[in-house]
Each structure stands twice: as C-alpha cells, then as structure tokens.
Amino acid sequence: MYTFVSRQKTSLEASYEVALILTKERKSFREGELVKKCAIKMAEVFGEKKVAEKFKTVSLSHQTMARRVTNLSRHVSCKLEILMGKCRYFSIALDESTDVSDISQLLIFARIVDEDFLVHEELLEIHPLSGGTKGSDIYAALDSVVSEYGGFKKCSCIATDRAKAMVGNKTDLVGLLKQNGVDCITLHCIIHQEALCGKVLKMMDVMQSVVKMVNLIRGGNKAQRHRRFMSFLDEVDA
Template sequence: SVSVIKEYNVKRPYISKHSSHYRSFQVQRRKQKVENLIKYLKERQTIFIKRREDSENIIRASYIISEKIAKHSRNYSDGEFVKECLQAVAEIFCSVFSLAIDESIDVSNTAQLVVFVREIDEGLNITEEMLSLWGMKDTTTGENIFQELKMLMAGFNLHFKNLHGLSTNGTPAMVGSKASLVSKIRSELASMNIDTKDLSIFHCIIHQENFIYFIKSRALNHRQFKEFLEDIEAEYGDLTYYCEVRRLSKGKMLKRFYDLRSEIFTFMEMKGKSMPESSDDGWICDLAFLVDFISYLNELNLKLQEDQFIHQSYSHIKTFQNKMQLLERQLRNCNTFHFPTLAIHGKTIVLLKQMRFQDFRSQETNLRIFSSPFDININQAPEELQMELIELQGNEDLKREMRDHSLIEFNKSLPRENFPLIVDFARKKMSLFGSIYKCEQLFSKMKSKFKARSRITDNHFENNLRVATSSISSNIEMLVKKHQRQISH
C-alpha cells in the first residue's frame, strides 16, 4: 500500500504538467529521453566534483609514469619526453574560454577591475565564475590592465592560445587602436604565431559620460548646488549620479539633467565655468533626442543582462536595429511620436547614433551555424566546416534530436568521431560572452563597500563579492571540519 501511494505521488505531477509533451513519444524514443535526462542530471552533479579531483589526478599520473619508467629500466630523461607528449595531447583536449572585463569606481575612489571567465570543457560543460576583482592603484591604461590580466591568467593556469572571446566595456583603454587591452592581447597572440582572427571581440553598447562629475564629485560644489536648487524651488532636489546605480540608470540621469538644464547652466556660470552649450539650441535638441534614445538602449541592455548564449543576444540586437530603422525613417519625416522629450522641445533633428554592432555583424554567419546548423547555406559556411555540415543536414535523426532537445544537449549528443570540427566550433561559440552583464551584476553588489566600510581590504572585498556572485555552493561541512573547535564552549 505504501508503494502505491508513492507511485501516485510521482505520477500526479507528470500527468498534470508533462504528459501532454511526452504523450506522442514511442517506447524507444521515451526510453532514450529518460536516459538522456538521467545522463544530464549526473553530469550536472559531477561537474564540480571532477574539478576537485583534477589536482589529485595530476599527482597520481606523475607517480604512475615514474613507476613505469623505473620498472622498465628506462632513462630518467624519458620522463621529459613523456611530459612533452602529454602536453601535446592536452593542447588538443584543453578547455576553451572567454573573458568579460569591466571597470567601476567604488566609494573610496578606487578603480575596481573585474574579470569573469566562461569555460567550456571537452564534454561541453559550462563553468562561468568570477575570476578576480582587483583595485587598480595606478593608472588604468591598456598596458596596466594587460599586465594585471597576464599575471592573473598565469595564476589560474589559463593560456592566451585557448582564449576565444573577449567582452569589454568599450572604453579607449580596452578597445583603442594602439595601446589598448585588445591590441596588447592581439600582439601577444601574434607573438605566439596564433591567428588573431579567431579571437572574437565584443564591447558594451553604452559609453560612460563625465558631464556632471564637476558638481557631484566635489563635496562643496554638491552642497552648494543642492542649496541653489532649494532656493529657486526647482522640481528636483539633486542630480542623479549614474555610477551609483550603474548603466541602466543612465536614461534617468540624462532625463534629470535635461529637466534641470536651466538651473545647471545658471549654477555653472556662478562657479565661473563657461558653458557655451547653454545658448546652443541645436545642442539642447541633441540632448532631448539623447534622453529618448537612451531609454531604448536601456530596454536593450535589460535584455542583454540575462544569462544566455551569444546568438540569443544577437537576436535582441537585430530586433533593436529594426526598431532603429523605423525611428530613423520617422525622424526623416519629422515624426517625433516615439521621441516624447524631443517632441516637447519643439524641434526635430535627423540624427541616429552609429551603434557599434560591427562585432556582431562580423559573427552573424558563425552564430547562425551555431544556433541553426540545419538551415545554414553551405556556401556561406567556412570551408573547413562545409563537409561536416552536409553530413549533418542530411541526417534526419539528428534533425529530430535538435527539435526535441536544447542547444546544449544537442551538441553534447553529436558523435564527436563524425563531427569533430562542428563540436569544436560549438564549444568556442558556447564560451562567448554576449555582453558584460556578469560584470554589471557584480558592480550592483558593490554596495557592500559603502562609506562606513570603505577601509575594507581588496582581498576581503573580492572574497565578499565572490561569495555573492558565485553559482557554486560553499562546502560548509568541509569548513566546519577544518575549523578548530573550542571544547569549553
């Protein structure tokens, strides 16, 4: 009777929620689906256990090799030859990874640089964690950031030859033409005779502006400005400082600036700061346009903040581009329906910012191969993938597999012996960051270093944020066992 009750409890949620999806499955297909689900669950459960065992396996392997050399009376120098062979094999099966890098200023005026890594192993298992957070005490030039990153990667045994993608905030120090981080990384790859075309570079859409720092970064100016707004009974009592709440508030910051523009211009004149823009009607019109335009960028940014693969990010960007084309046509016809701030100002302008989507456009074919390999035109695919894609597109069983499974599960199920290049291609694309959303999420948690705790050390600060952002659960039981207990308590 007890077993009957258990069976009913298991069947009830299946009948109510899942039966409609699996009712059409035949016996063999149902059995295969169950096996795949069990396999996927076991893989998820063992992914981090495997990483803890890696260091022990390396030591174990060295002892086994030493024993074999001794038993066969081989020269000790043979160990070096075996090591070279193992390194050659490891280069074939090593994990590929991508990095996301961003910078923000904390309350103690220290530039905090954060690096996230997204790694894909041979089994197409994804690991995405914060690699490091460090305070840049010196200047934040491309050279400084590159040297810090180089030491960081060496400490985590990450190699530039396995770096497939880099996402940054788009500042000159990151993506400038000469001495930026990107140019330094490309030079490093070139020195290793690695084709830099294989490195995918993406940078954030919205750039940082420094317009209102003069008022808010100086305590005296800030107090005087707030008093000035109170005296004239302005609509708002202060400016919004967007770094306090990061990029998604930039639209609100610009709207506040636009609403207070007359008061700001008057205050700046009182402080002896010349602002010729105050009498430039075209500049005011541009500002009104920007207030409305940034709101659309905020919508896009919110969608890019989600945890997703890069082809999904690209879909959001394509939709955004279609909206921009509509807005451009309307502006050319003096239609400001979708630009309320600009409409209130009473003037129209023909202005559409050239967005930096070339990164994604250059990857469009590759992203389509990754997300829809059965629909891609073979002639558009890279030559090295064409033969395997023909085999793939001619396989009806695999086509059904892709319809019934997620993109990750489908690529995991591909026979590596038949499609080695496609599987490796999928690994690289799965490793890419579509945006620096992970960095943005971390900076939103930087409130842990508020003014009352601004003396917290960089090491403690990094550890706090690592715990706050990590998807890996802490091993509390191990910490308890390691902790020295006080018996008297």
C-alpha cells in the first residue's frame, strides 16, 4: 500500500514538473504526450523496463496539463495573498503593453517588504484592457487587482511608464488615484526618465561625435585599425 501511494505521489509530482517546463518554454499542452513517449522510449533503450513502467503512470494529456497549470497559478496567488497581507509596505510598477494578438494589457509588478524586512519582487497580474487604455480603464484595472490583496493602505509608491493616460493629474491614473484617496508617491519609470532627459538636453552634437569615432575604429572593413586601437588601450592600461 505504501509503495502504491508513494508511486502515485511521485507520478503526480512528475506531472507538475512537466507542466511547469512546458509553460516556461511556451509550448503547447499537447506536447506533454510527446514528452511521455520520448521518456518511455529512452528508458526502454537503456534497458530500464521498470523505469519505463513508471513513466507510463505519469498523466501528461493536454487536459491534465491545463489543470496542473491552473493549480500552479492558484498556488502562486495564495502565496502572494499571504505575503501581501502580512507585509509592512509594498510598491507597484506599471507598464501598459500589447500581446502577440494585439490586445492591450496592463502589467502590474510589486516590490514587497515583509515582516523580516526581506524584499520580494513579483508579478501580481497581467490584466487585459479590453475596454480601452484611458486613465479610467487603467485605474479600474489596477484598483481591481490591488483590492484582491488588501487595497492601497500599505502602498508606498507607484511607478508608471510615460504614457499620458497614466501621468495626467486630472482624469488620468495619477489624478484618479489622488481623487480616490490613494496617498502615495507616484514616479516615472527610471528608464523613461532617462529617455526624457536625453530629449530635453538635446545632446545630438555629442552623439554624432561618438558615432563618428565608433565608425572610424569599428565600422566597415577596419579590422586592422580596431586591433591597433585595442593594442593602444593595452599599452595605456585602459
């Protein structure tokens, strides 16, 4: 009886491991059966008939793979709920993008400081913006997700991209947050801040000089010049 239960537990664990790998590699759930056939055939070739029989007990149908991934998603969500519920503070980073089917979606990332002041960075949710990408749509999506984890009470900062629907002070995300009593710091993403600074500073003359120097050393059929330049750097210990 113990051997049977132990084998069932191992088969279940193996099924989850395959589901996790297929998901990470963005493969079809139907490829689970192919993995099973390959594993059985390899075991038989190596003369491991007992191992081959064990592989046969692992359920890898596409329906099973879908259920495994759903259970894994629920498990991660439960862990996040516990972590967010017990945390001291958390901050949020937002990015509005589109997927391969051209559907707008809001990516919501969280940086969480737990009771022991350990920092965790997690993707809370990828929320589809089927209704539109206005500030009100983004606020509604963010509010619905954060409400599942206890609301904005412990939120210390929200970082956004430079989209106009996010940074406006009236009808866009930042303005709607303030109107609804969300009192926390709102920032541009640091990468977008650098891009904006680059536009304001207007340093095209500097970039043109840099590009000319790079092309002089590295561009075209200039391998000999590049080798000389590398030798020069070695000589001056640069």
